[in-house]
Amino acid sequence: MRKQLMKGNDALMKSAILAGCRAFYGYPITPASEITEAAALYMPKAGGVFLQAESEVAAINMLYGASSAGMRCMTASSGPGIALMQEGISYMAGAELPCVIADISRGGPGLGNIAAEQSDYHMVVKGGGNGCYRTLVLAPYSVQEMADLTALAFDWADRYRTPVVILTDGFVGQMMEPVEFHAAATLPEPPAWAVTGHRETRGNLITSLHIGIDELEEHNRRLEAKYQSAQHEARVEEFCMKDAEIVLVGYGIVGRILKAVTAEARAEGIPVGVIRPISLYPFPAASLRKAVGHGLVFAVVEMSMGQMVDDVRLALNGMRPVEFYGRCGGNVPSHDEVLCMVRKLASDFGCHNISAQEKEQMVHA
Amino acid sequence: MREDVADFTIAHEKAQSFYASYERKGELQHQTHYCPGCGHGVIHKMLARAIDEMGIQDRTILISPVGCSVFAYYYFDVGNIQAAHGRAPAVATAAKRSRPHSVVISYQGDGDLSAIGSGEILHAANRGENITVIFVNNAIYSMTGGQAAPTTLIGQKSTTTPCGRSAANEGYPLRVSEMLATLEAPVYIERVGLGDNKQIAQAARAIKRGVENQVKGLGFSLIEVLSPCPTIWKMSAVDAQRWVRDVMEKTYPLGVLCDRTKEARVHAMPAAAPPLEELPRLLDIPEDDPAVDVPEGAAKAVDLQVRVAGFGGQGVLLLGEVLAEAGLDAGLEVSWLPSYGPEMRSGTSNCHVRISNETIDSPMVSSPNMLIAMNEPSLRKFVATVRPGGWILYNGDAIPADCVRSDVHELSIPFTHVADEIGDARITNMVMLGALLEITGALPQASVDSALKRLVKSARWYELDERALERGREIYCGSLAVI
Numbered sequence: 001m002r003k004q005l006m007k008g009n010d011a012l013m014k015s016a017i018l019a020g021c022r023a024f025y026g027y028p029i030t031p032a033s034e035i036t037e038a039a040a041l042y043m044p045k046a047g048g049v050f051l052q053a054e055s056e057v058a059a060i061n062m063l064y065g066a067s068s069a070g071m072r073c074m075t076a077s078s079g080p081g082i083a084l085m086q087e088g089i090s091y092m093a094g095a096e097l098p099c100v101i102a103d104i105s106r107g108g109p110g111l112g113n114i115a116a117e118q119s120d121y122h123m124v125v126k127g128g129g130n131g132c133y134r135t136l137v138l139a140p141y142s143v144q145e146m147a148d149l150t151a152l153a154f155d156w157a158d159r160y161r162t163p164v165v166i167l168t169d170g171f172v173g174q175m176m177e178p179v180e181f182h183a184a185a186t187l188p189e190p191p192a193w194a195v196t197g198h199r200e201t202r203g204n205l206i207t208s209l210h211i212g213i214d215e216l217e218e219h220n221r222r223l224e225a226k227y228q229s230a231q232h233e234a235r236v237e238e239f240c241m242k243d244a245e246i247v248l249v250g251y252g253i254v255g256r257i258l259k260a261v262t263a264e265a266r267a268e269g270i271p272v273g274v275i276r277p278i279s280l281y282p283f284p285a286a287s288l289r290k291a292v293g294h295g296l297v298f299a300v301v302e303m304s305m306g307q308m309v310d311d312v313r314l315a316l317n318g319m320r321p322v323e324f325y326g327r328c329g330g331n332v333p334s335h336d337e338v339l340c341m342v343r344k345l346a347s348d349f350g351c352h353n354i355s356a357q358e359k360e361q362m363v364h365a
Numbered sequence: 366m367r368e369d370v371a372d373f374t375i376a377h378e379k380a381q382s383f384y385a386s387y388e389r390k391g392e393l394q395h396q397t398h399y400c401p402g403c404g405h406g407v408i409h410k411m412l413a414r415a416i417d418e419m420g421i422q423d424r425t426i427l428i429s430p431v432g433c434s435v436f437a438y439y440y441f442d443v444g445n446i447q448a449a450h451g452r453a454p455a456v457a458t459a460a461k462r463s464r465p466h467s468v469v470i471s472y473q474g475d476g477d478l479s480a481i482g483s484g485e486i487l488h489a490a491n492r493g494e495n496i497t498v499i500f501v502n503n504a505i506y507s508m509t510g511g512q513a514a515p516t517t518l519i520g521q522k523s524t525t526t527p528c529g530r531s532a533a534n535e536g537y538p539l540r541v542s543e544m545l546a547t548l549e550a551p552v553y554i555e556r557v558g559l560g561d562n563k564q565i566a567q568a569a570r571a572i573k574r575g576v577e578n579q580v581k582g583l584g585f586s587l588i589e590v591l592s593p594c595p596t597i598w599k600m601s602a603v604d605a606q607r608w609v610r611d612v613m614e615k616t617y618p619l620g621v622l623c624d625r626t627k628e629a630r631v632h633a634m635p636a637a638a639p640p641l642e643e644l645p646r647l648l649d650i651p652e653d654d655p656a657v658d659v660p661e662g663a664a665k666a667v668d669l670q671v672r673v674a675g676f677g678g679q680g681v682l683l684l685g686e687v688l689a690e691a692g693l694d695a696g697l698e699v700s701w702l703p704s705y706g707p708e709m710r711s712g713t714s715n716c717h718v719r720i721s722n723e724t725i726d727s728p729m730v731s732s733p734n735m736l737i738a739m740n741e742p743s744l745r746k747f748v749a750t751v752r753p754g755g756w757i758l759y760n761g762d763a764i765p766a767d768c769v770r771s772d773v774h775e776l777s778i779p780f781t782h783v784a785d786e787i788g789d790a791r792i793t794n795m796v797m798l799g800a801l802l803e804i805t806g807a808l809p810q811a812s813v814d815s816a817l818k819r820l821v822k823s824a825r826w827y828e829l830d831e832r833a834l835e836r837g838r839e840i841y842c843g844s845l846a847v848i
Binding site: 004005017018023042047048054059061063064066068069071073087091171174178184187195197198199201202206207209253256257263 | 423428435438442445449452456459464485488636647648650689690698700703725732
């Protein structure tokens with residue numbers, strides 16, 4: 001297949017169908033509506049089900065029904081809608097039902113605005129619903145990743161029998177970049193645990209209810225063991241990290257800005273690098289700890305008042321100072337703002353002023 | 366027939382659709398968890414009997430609710446899904462649509478269906494989902510100890526209406542069946558009671574009919590059952606049945622509220638899904654290489670960072686898209702980012718385009734080396750961001766004095782007049798794009814042509830756009846001649 005210029009939201013939906021998703025239930029909200037619209041157009045062509053639900057609450061419970069029946073299924077929404085879905089996400093995690101939820105996040109709290117923010121991190125990564133559960137979370141930063149990580153999300157959802165969230169922002173959803181769909185179309189068989197209305201699956205039961213106290217504790221321990229077993233799946237991109245003394249950390253569109261800033265700062269001889277978490281849960285804590293060897297200071301940049309920064313601090317556990325720079329409300333941390341911070345950190349922490357020749361080598365490393 | 370009762374005829378045997386024993390109860394596995402005199406046990410039996418008689422045990426998917434009947438799945442030996450409070454109709458909708466051959470029965474109490482789940486039942490009914498809903502109305506929240514429900518009768522005491530329900534404070538009892546019967550989609554809605562044996566016999570017939578309708582593919586059926594709750598009502602089982610007959614029925618009259626089974630159109634089974642190898646085509650994903658004949662090395666080393674800005678409707682986004690598509694066809698890395706944020710809802714529009722022969726780090730163009738300003742407000746907004754040595758293309762006679770910069774190139778022409786002369790003011794964007802292409806010289810004409818062909822489907826507009834691009838190129842060359 002050749003590369004094709006496409007919006008992130010379109011790439012996500014097409015990739016989902018190629019990955020075997022045959023049920024989409026959703027409720028429109030800016031800036032995720034294009035996914036719902038693409039599903040309305042393409043899902044019936046692929047022989048799947050599309051239905052615009054009466055609310056996000058109904059939509060997520062439709063996923064509960066579709067997933068129970070063994071379908072690869074998904075929905076897409078944004079902050080206020082994801083908040084409404086939390087009840088259903090908790091039920092699906094409890095009943096161990098796979099599904100994929102795209103959160104194309106926007107400004108909050110409350111109605112906030114429709115501009116891009118990254119303030120759904122706590123709700124999505126820490127679990128906004130009741131009970132001890134986790135959702136696995138992937139954070140694409142390009143249109144190609146919208147396609148690739150969507151396919152991966154369906155794999156993870158089935159492998160761990162749990163909801164997987166694709167968390168990104170309006171920029172990645174709305175922008176167009178060339179994309180190539182790598183894998184051939186697939187349609188997995190319904191899993192053996194599903195309730196499909198056949199003799200073989202007659203004895204199957206989907207429930208999140210465990211009324212005995214010991215029974216529920218055992219269930220929760222099993223869920224926790226499952227989340228722990230997923231830790232090795234943590235994904236991360238490291239950029240110019242070999243010798244980075246200033247380690248910038250950011251995900252989604254911020255990751256793109258940090259790369260651009262790194263190129264500029266390196267040209268000035270500042271040894272800076274980027275760690276971009278691709279999975280937000282499991283969180284790539286090991287990559288951060290590895291960087292402690294040469295990193296003097298870590299700086300987290302987010303389009304929020306600071307949410308992922310908590311996970312970075314936890315991962316480093318006081319071993320290095322963690323600075324934070326955030327913009328929100330739809331404001332994006334500009335190259336200049338981040339570069340200013342990098343220059344200040346370089347001066348505060350006495351990062352190497354390297355020779356032009358060394359600098360040349362680093363840039364091309 | 367069992368050997369120990371060989372001399373007897375078994376008139377009433379436990380339905381096959383029930384499990385042999387009730388596992389949860391430990392040593393009391395022959396007993397249900399329902400209170401003595403509760404209607405659920407009777408309704409369960411009627412439903413199980415209907416499933417048996419229709420031979421659909423293997424096909425049935427029962428949706429258990431939250432409430433007293435949350436454990437329905439411990440009794441029914443069918444496929445079982447337990448749903449969140451109020452959400453059973455949404456869960457049932459998707460289970461049925463996922464597995465259209467199955468028989469999906471949503472079983473809900475009044476607290477579940479008429480309060481927290483009023484939205485879900487209304488919309489499932491209105492869509493005419495081909496499911497069967499058993500709605501057990503005992504006018505109170507029973508499992509949680511007797512709080513008021515939307516169905517609680519006027520004057521009825523509950524733990525949250527200790528002086529009795531008043532219309533002034535809690536409103537009137539919600540008549541769900543009457544309400545849903547006003548919709549066009551449901552095929553069958555009947556209210557039955559468990560007040561005496563005659564009523565019970567009618568309830569059994571109605572429940573079976575509700576399931577039959579689904580098996581025939583006729584659509585949405587709902588059976589509301591007025592059901593005794595001796596424990597919470599604080600009555601004997603006999604008095605509770607009497608209360609159903611003498612009191613509940615006054616607010617909730619029994620009978621068929623709608624029956625469109627005769628005129629209902631049978632739900633068609635979905636058409637066969639297309640083969641997997643057909644999917645890329647159906648998803649508009651091209652498998653072959655584009656038919657663009659761009660000579661190797663035709664694209665120059667380039668780092669174009671373009672900001673296009675103007676009023677909504679001036680073709681700002683399309684200009685950027687043609688540019689990005691052409692870059693892709695020329696074998697370059699590209700990105701296109703529309704203005705994103707509150708501007709989406711107002712009159713101005715802008716986009717960022719990057720074209721480079723190296724990987725593009727950030728798609729955001731905060732310091733463009735090429736600004737296309739299609740109107741004065743856009744020029745004023747972005748003029749200061751243009752990199753020294755960069756270009757400004759301005760749709761106007763001359764850049765206003767207070768916006769003039771000495772460190773950038775500029776080309777100011779009333780491009781809209783030019784477009785008008787060619788044939789349509791709406792091709793201003795393509796005239797400006799033509800000038801940009803000529804200035805940068807980065808993209809081969811073949812890639813621009815193929816991009817335009819892909820994006821502009823109408824032959825008339827394609828022809829106009831091509832002329833506009835050519836005119837834009839001429840304008841730039843002409844401006845050089847003047848210099």
